[in-house]
Amino acid sequence: MSSSPPSNSANAGDNPEVIISVRDLVVGFGDKLVMNGLNLDVYRGEVLGFVGGSGQGKSVLTRAILGLVPTRSGHISIFGKDRDALPADQRKLLEQRWGVLFQNGALFSGLTVKQNIQMPMRETRDLSPRLMDELAMLKIELVGLKPDAADKFPSELSGGMVKRAALARALALDPELVFLDEPTSGLDPIGAADFDDLIGTLQQTLGLTVFMVTHDLDSLFSICDRVAALADGKVIAAGPLQELLDSPHPWLRSYFHGVRGGRLTAGVAARGDV
Numbered sequence: 001m002s003s004s005p006p007s008n009s010a011n012a013g014d015n016p017e018v019i020i021s022v023r024d025l026v027v028g029f030g031d032k033l034v035m036n037g038l039n040l041d042v043y044r045g046e047v048l049g050f051v052g053g054s055g056q057g058k059s060v061l062t063r064a065i066l067g068l069v070p071t072r073s074g075h076i077s078i079f080g081k082d083r084d085a086l087p088a089d090q091r092k093l094l095e096q097r098w099g100v101l102f103q104n105g106a107l108f109s110g111l112t113v114k115q116n117i118q119m120p121m122r123e124t125r126d127l128s129p130r131l132m133d134e135l136a137m138l139k140i141e142l143v144g145l146k147p148d149a150a151d152k153f154p155s156e157l158s159g160g161m162v163k164r165a166a167l168a169r170a171l172a173l174d175p176e177l178v179f180l181d182e183p184t185s186g187l188d189p190i191g192a193a194d195f196d197d198l199i200g201t202l203q204q205t206l207g208l209t210v211f212m213v214t215h216d217l218d219s220l221f222s223i224c225d226r227v228a229a230l231a232d233g234k235v236i237a238a239g240p241l242q243e244l245l246d247s248p249h250p251w252l253r254s255y256f257h258g259v260r261g262g263r264l265t266a267g268v269a270a271r272g273d274v
Contacts, residue, residue: 067083109155163195
């Protein structure tokens with residue numbers, strides 16, 4: 001299947017800029033291979049939705065790209081740089097160009113929202129406390145939280161507020177690239193739709209490239225330029241959503257045309273894409 005660039009991306013065209021390039025990636029734990037020759041490109045300015053069955057390795061791929069799990073072989077390039085070949089100081093600089101929203105937020109429970117957002121700033125910037133406070137409040141406003149959330153601890157937040165606070169932390173260093181791991185998981189339908197809208201707005205206003213691991217069919221429909229699907233240790237398809245809907249691959253047929261996927265398919269048809 002084609003892995004064509006997004007039609008509405010700022011870099012759509014014959015030669016879109018590749019932000020992430022994964023080639024022949026092999027990742028395993030013990031005798032089990034999770035990735036076995038996986039290839040994937042992510043283009044600048046797009047929202048790429050990454051889907052796959054439970055336990056197939058969606059989050060593992062994210063962590064492999066980030067360098068949080070070891071790879072057995074293959075090549076990962078980010079912003080045109082071989083991540084594993086960089087000296088430690090250059091790799092740290094590269095890592096400051098992306099932000100991560102981990103599954104369930106992963107906020108530090110002993111820190112307030114403001115302190116969580118300031119953590120990346122403290123580790124990488126030489127800023128005054130006053131400036132860090134101002135920047136943290138800007139990020140809090142950016143993700144739609146009220147100012148009084150700044151001094152609350154994660155345990156005092158609703159699920160939706162945790163997601164927004166974690167997103168604010170991911171945006172702390174003004175990244176070009178954002179990784180989102182199941183960003184709407186655990187949210188009610190209204191909260192999930194609001195969060196999708198927030199991601200779409202931030203992507204457009206900040207010019208972000210978004211790599212989003214998700215199982216949320218509504219997210220794929222509402223904000224993704226392209227969708228990549230993982231099965232059997234490889235990306236079996238990558239392209240505009242309609243291409244995956246039309247695919248005869250058994251897993252894709254089951255995923256997109258099952259009972260729950262039928263609603264998505266109907267929505268695409270109603271929108272006039274088929």
